[in-house]
Amino acid sequence: MTSLTIAIIVGFFVGFGFGVGCALAVMYSIYTGGYRRAMEDSLLPQKSERYLEYLPKIKAKIARQEKNVSRSD
Numbered sequence: 779m780t781s782l783t784i785a786i787i788v789g790f791f792v793g794f795g796f797g798v799g800c801a802l803a804v805m806y807s808i809y810t811g812g813y814r815r816a817m818e819d820s821l822l823p824q825k826s827e828r829y830l831e832y833l834p835k836i837k838a839k840i841a842r843q844e845k846n847v848s849r850s851d
Contacts, residue, residue: 819829 819826825833
């Protein structure tokens, strides 16, 4: 192999690895930040409008999932 071929191969793998790795790191930090914020909102004495808006929808989704699990048993 020539040195140019080796450089291309190394450059491709390093570039791809850093690109995908950095993208995953950013997505994970956004996810954990959102989860942390949701936990903080749930512990506040005065609930936000958005929290109150989504709470019934989430409870209904959990009830549907529990119903589906009990049917499959």
